[in-house]
Amino acid sequence: MTPPPGHPPTHPGDLAENYDVVIVGGGHNGLVAAAYLARAGVSVLLLERLDHTGGAAVSAAAFDGWPTRLSRYSYLVSVMPEALMSDLGLDVTLRSRSTASYTPTLRDGVASGLYVERDEGDATRRSFAALTGSDEEYEAWRAFYAEVGELARVVAPTLLRPLPHERDLREQVDPTIWRELVLEPIGAAVERRFRDDTVRGVVATDALIGTFASLHDPSLIQNRCFLYHLIGNGTGEWRVPVGGMGAVTDALHRAATEAGATIRTGAGVSDIRTGASGAGAEVTWDESHGSRTVGARFVLANVAPWVLRILLGEPEELETKPQGAQLKINVLLDRLPRLRSGIDPATAFAGTLHLGEDFSQLESAYAEAAAGRIPTSMPGEVYCHSLTDPSILGDVAPGMHTLTYFGLHTPASLFDADPEAAKHLAVERAIASLDEHLVEPLSACVARHPDGSPCIEAKVPQDIERDLAMPGGHIFHGDLDWPWASSRARLDTPAQQWGVQTDHDAVLLCGSGARRGGAVSGIGGHNAAQAVLASL
Numbered sequence: 001m002t003p004p005p006g007h008p009p010t011h012p013g014d015l016a017e018n019y020d021v022v023i024v025g026g027g028h029n030g031l032v033a034a035a036y037l038a039r040a041g042v043s044v045l046l047l048e049r050l051d052h053t054g055g056a057a058v059s060a061a062a063f064d065g066w067p068t069r070l071s072r073y074s075y076l077v078s079v080m081p082e083a084l085m086s087d088l089g090l091d092v093t094l095r096s097r098s099t100a101s102y103t104p105t106l107r108d109g110v111a112s113g114l115y116v117e118r119d120e121g122d123a124t125r126r127s128f129a130a131l132t133g134s135d136e137e138y139e140a141w142r143a144f145y146a147e148v149g150e151l152a153r154v155v156a157p158t159l160l161r162p163l164p165h166e167r168d169l170r171e172q173v174d175p176t177i178w179r180e181l182v183l184e185p186i187g188a189a190v191e192r193r194f195r196d197d198t199v200r201g202v203v204a205t206d207a208l209i210g211t212f213a214s215l216h217d218p219s220l221i222q223n224r225c226f227l228y229h230l231i232g233n234g235t236g237e238w239r240v241p242v243g244g245m246g247a248v249t250d251a252l253h254r255a256a257t258e259a260g261a262t263i264r265t266g267a268g269v270s271d272i273r274t275g276a277s278g279a280g281a282e283v284t285w286d287e288s289h290g291s292r293t294v295g296a297r298f299v300l301a302n303v304a305p306w307v308l309r310i311l312l313g314e315p316e317e318l319e320t321k322p323q324g325a326q327l328k329i330n331v332l333l334d335r336l337p338r339l340r341s342g343i344d345p346a347t348a349f350a351g352t353l354h355l356g357e358d359f360s361q362l363e364s365a366y367a368e369a370a371a372g373r374i375p376t377s378m379p380g381e382v383y384c385h386s387l388t389d390p391s392i393l394g395d396v397a398p399g400m401h402t403l404t405y406f407g408l409h410t411p412a413s414l415f416d417a418d419p420e421a422a423k424h425l426a427v428e429r430a431i432a433s434l435d436e437h438l439v440e441p442l443s444a445c446v447a448r449h450p451d452g453s454p455c456i457e458a459k460v461p462q463d464i465e466r467d468l469a470m471p472g473g474h475i476f477h478g479d480l481d482w483p484w485a486s487s488r489a490r491l492d493t494p495a496q497q498w499g500v501q502t503d504h505d506a507v508l509l510c511g512s513g514a515r516r517g518g519a520v521s522g523i524g525g526h527n528a529a530q531a532v533l534a535s536l
Contacts, residue, residue, distance in 0.1 A: 015262070018295040019045045021532055022283045024269045024311070025302030027055025029511045031252035032525030033300050035088050038259035040533055045294060046261055047285050049268040049469065053253050055302075056468055056475070057520050059246030059392070063332050063455040066447065067394030068386075070330050070402055071245035072457075073464065074475075075383065078232030078239065079521035080248075081160055090251040094239035095388050099351030103202055104341055104437035105131065111340035111437065114198055118351070132196045140193050144203070147177040148230050155227070155483060156234040159516055159523050162497040167487040182482070186223045187215030190359065200359035205381070205408070206230060210475040212325035212411045214366050215359070224480040228518050231483075238352075240388040248520065267292075272299055272311045272507065280506030298535070300510035300528045301502070304470060304477035308513075312504065324461035324473030325369075327380070327407030327426050332447040332455035335399045336384070338439040349384035349403070355433040356380065357408075365409040374414055374422060378429040380407035400447065405430055412461035412472050419462055427458045476519075477512040485515075494534035498527040508532065 021037055023030045026048030034046045052058070056073035077094055085092065100116040115127040120142075128138035154172045158164050170178055180189035186207050194200045204215050207226035215222055230236035241248050257263060270291070271284040284293040301308045310316055336345035356365070356379040365375035386393050386401045393400060407430050415422040435441045447455045461473025470477065485491060485499070495501035499515030500508040510528030511517055517524040 015045065015264070015292070015294060016043065019043045020296070020536065021045070021298045021300060022047065022281075022294060022296035023300045023302055023510065024272070024283065025055070025511060026050070026053035026263065026265065027302050027511060028057045028249050028252055028520055028522055029517070029525035029528075030055075030300070030302035031249060031256050032084070032088070032522040033302070033510045033529045034256035034261040034263070034525075035252060035259055036526060036529035037532060038256060038261040040529075042532070042536070044256075044261040045296075046256065046263045047267040047269050047283070048263070048265045051266050053263060053265065054246060054249035056464075056470070057245040057249045059244030062330050062457045063447070063449060065450040066332055066396065066455065068332055068396060068400075068402060069244055069246070069392050069394065070404070071241075071385065071392075072330065073328065073459070073468065074245050074520045075385065075404055076238040077241055077245075077248065077520050078237060079159075079228060079519045079523065080232070081156075081521070081523070082233055083160060084522050084526055088252070088255045090248070090255065092248050092251050093242040095242055096237065096239055097351045097388050099347055101202060101352040101354060102343065102348040103198055103354040103357070104339055104348070105198055106340075106436065111342075113339070113341045113343060113348070114202065115343065115347070116202075116351075128199070131198065137194060137196050137199050141199065141203075144193050147174060148181070149235070150174060151177055151181065151227075152231040152236055153234040155231050159231075159483060159521075160526055163485040163489075163491060163499045163515065165487050165489065166482070166484050169484055181223055181227060182220075185216045185218065185220060186226055190215065197358040197360050201357040201362055202354055204359055204362060205354060205357050205379075208362065208379075208408050209406070210324065210326050211480070212323065212366075212369070212409060214363060221479045224482060227483070228480055232521075240385050242389050242391060244385075244389070244392050245520065252522075269311060271313070272301075272308075274312070274504045274506050281504075297506065298532050299507045300532070301507060301513075302511040302525070303513075304474070304511070305502075305509065305513040306471045306478065307469065308502070308507070308509070312507070322472040322474035322478040323412045324464060324470070324475060325409060325411040326461065326473075326475060327378075327405070327410040327430060328459040328464075329405035329407070329427060329430060330457040331403040331405070331442075333401045333403055333445045334397070334447050335445050336401055337442055337445045339437055340439055341437070346387060349382065349401075350387045351383075353382040355382065355437070362408070369409040369411055369414060372414065374426050374429065375409055376429070378407055378426065378433045379409060380405050380430055380433060382434065405434075410460065412465075415460045415462055419460070423458055423460050426460065427456070475512075477517065480518045481515050483516045494531040497534075498531040500524070500528045500531050
């Protein structure tokens with residue numbers, strides 16, 4: 001029998017009647033908050049609905065008969081500050097991928113591609129020149145990312161501090177890059193700075209991970225997504241955790257329990273009542289032996305704000321429910337497929353392999369999805385984590401590998417009418433976007449379950465909502481916000497100062513729904529803990 005993902009459950013027999021802090025949800029942010037608070041001597045009870053902690057950041061054996069453990073939902077680490085990992089003494093190794101990205105192309109029947117090294121050098125320059133005909137695009141690329149890097153180095157150090165005001169950050173950043181990333185749709189900057197459709201798309205893709213929007217959307221949600229993908233630790237590098245994402249949350253679980261936090265799994269919270277006598281709030285949950293209620297001075301919500309409102313007794317408003325927009329496909333391969341361009345597969349698949357992500361393709365796919373149709377040409381990205389971390393494979397034959405596909409512009413609404421048929425079509429089109437660049441179809445390389453079926457697992461937003469209780473399958477719990485306060489914002493309370501406030505003084509956000517939430521970062525958990533400590 002395959003063990004469950006995440007850390008083993010913790011079920012202490014006796015619980016107190018009251019705690020300083022009750023944390024609702026045992027994802028990585030909840031574990032971070034529990035660890036920080038318990039280390040400070042605060043009494044903490046963490047409640048998790050599932051039989052394991054870790055939330056979306058877990059490793060799991062996804063394929064029957066195979067020992068390989070995949071990072072099933074979340075899969076890379078960028079935004080988690082190194083200072084946070086050091087604070088909590090996390091014994092986690094993050095490895096850089098040897099390739100930054102590869103984008104196979106097919107122009108006038110000629111198979112080629114854009115290759116970007118992890119540390120850009122002559123091979124990257126030659127690849128740009130071969131694709132675009134000159135060095136101009138590469139020089140524009142270098143200039144743009146140098147300016148983005150300057151912004152990242154200003155913003156990244158603030159993520160574990162009280163919220164800065166926008167005006168204070170703006171004064172430290174070149175006005176051109178601030179305008180392009182913060183004030184106008186990023187599509188305009190990409191079109192202005194680059195000429196080649198493929199280069200434009202590679203740049204723009206970071207604005208659309210888990211975010212359903214046109215690159216010219218006036219709401220600028222795509223700009224905020226882009227910023228989060230580029231500011232991690234001031235470099236924006238996305239690294240592979242050795243042992244899979246479960247290694248990160250296992251380490252966080254140990255940090256929390258060793259510091260004295262109590263963790264209760266199999267505990268689905270059903271009610272949060274504020275203003276309770278003798279405590280800031282009361283939390284009720286259901287478990288195998290019935291329901292339980294405890295008091296808390298503070299409740300930290302590591303659930304989406306939309307879910308929190310329901311737990312607080314507000315009506316379920318479907319019109320405000322978040323909507324995820326991603327397709328996840330996990331695959332186990334007998335061997336890496338060969339590409340028509342002739343590049344070594346171990347090089348092409350080692351980083352992010354872009355498919356159907358030319359700028360024009362991204363916009364066309366958005367238009368189709370916005371009109372209610374699964375994109376004809378599916379944009380997406382492929383990762384082969386086992387090239388960076390072979391340990392996740394387990395005892396398998398030499399040459400076997402994992403493959404993870406992350407598709408864009410597949411909003412949950414596309415799967416509402418006929419989920420299985422729509423999922424089948426989306427997966428078919430996603431695989432077709434890879435097959436057009438391969439010497440042989442992907443199906444020829446896929447490993448098989450003992451019953452002969454292919455080792456392919458697909459997750460649409462509805463699956464993610466069902467598995468993880470993320471409303472609408474939205475991986476960020478809702479649209480991302482700027483990681484700073486507006487210039488006129490009042491930051492009077494610790495909760496406001498740390499960007500974790502709700503309408504209830506005793507209830508704080510500690511997950512991806514916090515102002516500086518999103519991705520596997522732990523920032524939401526850290527900042528909620530700091531707000532509590534400043535309030536006690």
